[in-house]
Amino acid sequence: MSAVYRLGRETAPSPVHTQQVQAAADFGAGGMAGIEVTLVDSTLRDGSHAVNHQFTVEQVRAVAASLEAARVPVIEVSHGDGLSGSSLVYGLSGTDEYDLIRAAAEVTTDTALAVLLLPGIGVRHDLDRAQELGASVARIATHCTEADIADVHIRHARDRGMLTVGFLMMSHMATPAVVGAQARIMADSGAEVVYVVDSAGAMLPGDFAARVLAIRDATDDSVLVGVHAHHNLGLAVANSLAAVHAGARWVDACGVGLGAGAGNAPLEMIAASFERAGIGTGVDVRAAIDLAEDVVRPVMARPVQGDRPSVLLGYAGVYGSFLIHAERAAAQFGVPIADILLEIGRRKAVGGQEDLIVEVAAGLAAARAAAPVG
Numbered sequence: 001m002s003a004v005y006r007l008g009r010e011t012a013p014s015p016v017h018t019q020q021v022q023a024a025a026d027f028g029a030g031g032m033a034g035i036e037v038t039l040v041d042s043t044l045r046d047g048s049h050a051v052n053h054q055f056t057v058e059q060v061r062a063v064a065a066s067l068e069a070a071r072v073p074v075i076e077v078s079h080g081d082g083l084s085g086s087s088l089v090y091g092l093s094g095t096d097e098y099d100l101i102r103a104a105a106e107v108t109t110d111t112a113l114a115v116l117l118l119p120g121i122g123v124r125h126d127l128d129r130a131q132e133l134g135a136s137v138a139r140i141a142t143h144c145t146e147a148d149i150a151d152v153h154i155r156h157a158r159d160r161g162m163l164t165v166g167f168l169m170m171s172h173m174a175t176p177a178v179v180g181a182q183a184r185i186m187a188d189s190g191a192e193v194v195y196v197v198d199s200a201g202a203m204l205p206g207d208f209a210a211r212v213l214a215i216r217d218a219t220d221d222s223v224l225v226g227v228h229a230h231h232n233l234g235l236a237v238a239n240s241l242a243a244v245h246a247g248a249r250w251v252d253a254c255g256v257g258l259g260a261g262a263g264n265a266p267l268e269m270i271a272a273s274f275e276r277a278g279i280g281t282g283v284d285v286r287a288a289i290d291l292a293e294d295v296v297r298p299v300m301a302r303p304v305q306g307d308r309p310s311v312l313l314g315y316a317g318v319y320g321s322f323l324i325h326a327e328r329a330a331a332q333f334g335v336p337i338a339d340i341l342l343e344i345g346r347r348k349a350v351g352g353q354e355d356l357i358v359e360v361a362a363g364l365a366a367a368r369a370a371a372p373v374g
């Protein structure tokens with residue numbers, strides 16, 4: 001017989017104030033009317049993780065053309081780990097990313113092309129090559145405490161006339177004040193937009209809002225703030241709304257959410273919910289819904305969803321792009337993926353430490369083998 005549940009563990013809510021009702025209404029339909037944002041679609045870059053970096057020229061042409069038709073203003077095309085990410089450690093590209101950038105450039109005229117670069121994986125020359133093929137937006141990504149290593153790349157992109165964006169990855173690992181200070185470093189280097197990036201999909205709406213406000217404060221609103229949310233805890237759209245409410249004006253999304261882990265904020269849901277909130281994006285919502293279903297879903301090699309490993313990524317604060325590596329290590333060493341991800345989270349691994357996943361899996365397997373049976 002099951003238990004009878006009785007009221008008792010709940011704490012009483014505090015009395016309702018008029019300001020609270022007004023603040024809540026900001027998050028309702030039409031509550032953010034008058035705000036305009038720039039949407040950046042990263043299906044062809046973050047989505048690269050979810051297809052094991054196997055995008056083809058034909059797929060890129062189809063996705064890029066449909067994004068242009070939906071009036072998405074900026075689309076990002078690169079290996080998942082940024083320019084020159086194709087490697088044994090991060091995953092070899094099926095098609096050279098410059099061929100993919102060229103393909104996207106050939107089918108777009110009104111949409112701007114962006115590329116991602118992680119200093120050390122890619123170099124300044126990679127930005128030059130991408131720009132020659134048509135990229136005009138450079139997104140320079142570092143761990144959230146290492147903004148200074150982006151200095152030469154940000155300056156270089158600005159000198160070449162590219163719209164330059166700083167991208168503070170794994171932002172949940174630093175306090176709002178630290179994220180603000182790091183954004184200031186990127187702004188001083190010349191970044192025009194600086195992003196709060198929830199690489200692990202571990203952040204809650206207030207975590208985003210606090211970091212957006214901290215960046216605005218630390219930079220005296222001299223840069224625009226962007227947000228890049230992952231859906232591991234099912235919060236990517238709500239987090240993006242909270243970030244916009246706090247002042248973010250660039251917002252990333254991917255068709256069907258195609259991206260690392262449980263994916264990114266789905267473009268079609270961002271476009272639709274933002275329109276309901278009154279936020280202007282310029283994107284054709286019907287076309288975004290159609291392209292997600294008809295163009296992006298067919299290229300998905302695997303469903304991007306909040307399954308066990310994806311939720312664990314968000315819960316443990318682990319890099320979304322570690323998912324495929326962790327799945328492989330779990331199969332190779334015969335240990336539960338949950339154990340690997342929780343241990344990686346405890347060790348606070350940062351991007352670039354993919355080999356630690358193998359070390360952790362091997363260690364867990366050895367510990368199991370050594371444990372007394374029974």
Ligand SMILES: CC[C@H](O)CC(=O)C(=O)O
Pocket residue numbers: 046080081082141169170197198199200228260320321351
């Ligand atoms: C490894 C680069 C990474 O995928 C960038 C990004 O999208 C993120 O940190 O979420």
Ligand SMILES: [Mn+2]
Pocket residue numbers: 046199228230259260320
């Ligand atoms: Mn991402």
